[in-house]
Amino acid sequence: MGLDVGVIGVGMIGQEHVRRLDGGPGGSRVVAVADADAERAATVAAQLPAAKALPSGEELIASDAVDAVVVTSWGPTHEPYVLAAVAAGKPVFCEKPLAPTQEACRRIVAAEVAAGRRLVQVGFNRRYDPAHRALKRAVDDGAIGAPLLVHCAHRNASVPPHYTRDMSIADTAIHEIDEMRWLLGTEIAAVRVLTPRRSSRGGALQDPLLVLFEMADGVLVDVEVSVNVHYGYEIRCEVSGETGTVELAEPAPVTIRREGTVAGLVPGDWRERFALSYDVELREWVDAVAGGRPPQGPSAWDGHVAQVVSDAALQSLHTGSRVAVELPEQPALYR
Numbered sequence: 001m002g003l004d005v006g007v008i009g010v011g012m013i014g015q016e017h018v019r020r021l022d023g024g025p026g027g028s029r030v031v032a033v034a035d036a037d038a039e040r041a042a043t044v045a046a047q048l049p050a051a052k053a054l055p056s057g058e059e060l061i062a063s064d065a066v067d068a069v070v071v072t073s074w075g076p077t078h079e080p081y082v083l084a085a086v087a088a089g090k091p092v093f094c095e096k097p098l099a100p101t102q103e104a105c106r107r108i109v110a111a112e113v114a115a116g117r118r119l120v121q122v123g124f125n126r127r128y129d130p131a132h133r134a135l136k137r138a139v140d141d142g143a144i145g146a147p148l149l150v151h152c153a154h155r156n157a158s159v160p161p162h163y164t165r166d167m168s169i170a171d172t173a174i175h176e177i178d179e180m181r182w183l184l185g186t187e188i189a190a191v192r193v194l195t196p197r198r199s200s201r202g203g204a205l206q207d208p209l210l211v212l213f214e215m216a217d218g219v220l221v222d223v224e225v226s227v228n229v230h231y232g233y234e235i236r237c238e239v240s241g242e243t244g245t246v247e248l249a250e251p252a253p254v255t256i257r258r259e260g261t262v263a264g265l266v267p268g269d270w271r272e273r274f275a276l277s278y279d280v281e282l283r284e285w286v287d288a289v290a291g292g293r294p295p296q297g298p299s300a301w302d303g304h305v306a307q308v309v310s311d312a313a314l315q316s317l318h319t320g321s322r323v324a325v326e327l328p329e330q331p332a333l334y335r
């Protein structure tokens, strides 16, 4: 077996994924990279034994040397690359969001349905995080009775200068959108976004946000989205059920006691907090694809549904009203 992968967009997460895919446990290696920043692509390729920097993502997808494609460029650039990979019949792992509008996601789903087989996987990595998996197991096993309420927080220390107000939903809360569908096994029926007092550290951003989901079975979810907390990266989730509660434990590996205080270290960013999840996510993807099987992870349909909810949340953010989520019919390919 073995899998020769091409990676489009070798910024922060692209380089993280390259590190895992080159010489990874499933026999994968990176044979091509491309980036809008040609110098960055050349620098990354130069550090890899078998990789070439190609002038464009399109050429990378068309290259005979590339068996499968990883798309880790900015969200608004994902659609043409994913469509080109599907047209070429090549498996494609695309970072979240699959595409930043539901119309773009619908075009990807339509192309995959027309191809007649699953080729696309979306990078909703929380499904692979050991702590999130343990949380889901507790809920599924009935350890807390029927879930009633979920309280989440998604806190970033800071965000890059190109980060816009809408990205708090479409790039950040999109993780909780997918997580709640997966964790609770039901769809989000309506969404409301509230705008508390603004942090003076958020510049032009509306930060924080409080995002509320009504699940189809009546469970209510609240998510704090804060993207300038400065102290580190923190992901919280507590499920309150009929007979108990279950929550993610502190991720710190050690607790320090000194000078009258007890402290645990907070991860700096998503790379540190979710390192294990990316390991498992990419290993399972490589195993499936190298073995000629369809990817088993979050599908183009999951990416599409997340975007329908994200669009509803953005509408709520812009209008202040509760927005019902209308999902299209699920194609047979994803059932």
Ligand SMILES: NC(=O)C1=CN([C@@H]2O[C@H](COP(=O)(O)OP(=O)(O)OC[C@H]3O[C@@H](n4cnc5c(N)ncnc54)[C@H](O)[C@@H]3O)[C@@H](O)[C@H]2O)C=CC1
Residues within 6 Å of the ligand: 008, 009, 010, 011, 012, 013, 014, 034, 035, 036, 037, 040, 057, 072, 073, 074, 075, 077, 095, 096, 097, 123, 124, 125, 171, 270, 274
């Ligand atoms: N699953 C997760 O936990 C995470 C997912 N992401 C997702 O990964 C994607 C990339 O994010 P980052 O690595 O943080 O961004 P980044 O800005 O560090 O890297 C993006 C790279 O894509 C390149 N690029 C932009 N347009 C391009 C195009 N048309 N063709 C080829 N290359 C292009 C840029 O030059 C840059 O090198 C985003 O979709 C983001 O939402 C990012 C961080 C964590």
Ligand SMILES: O=C1[C@@H](O)[C@H](O)[C@@H](O)[C@H](O)[C@H]1O
Residues within 6 Å of the ligand: 156, 171, 172, 175, 270
């Ligand atoms: O996916 C990610 C980033 O793209 C996003 O910008 C951050 O807010 C998230 O915490 C991180 O997991």
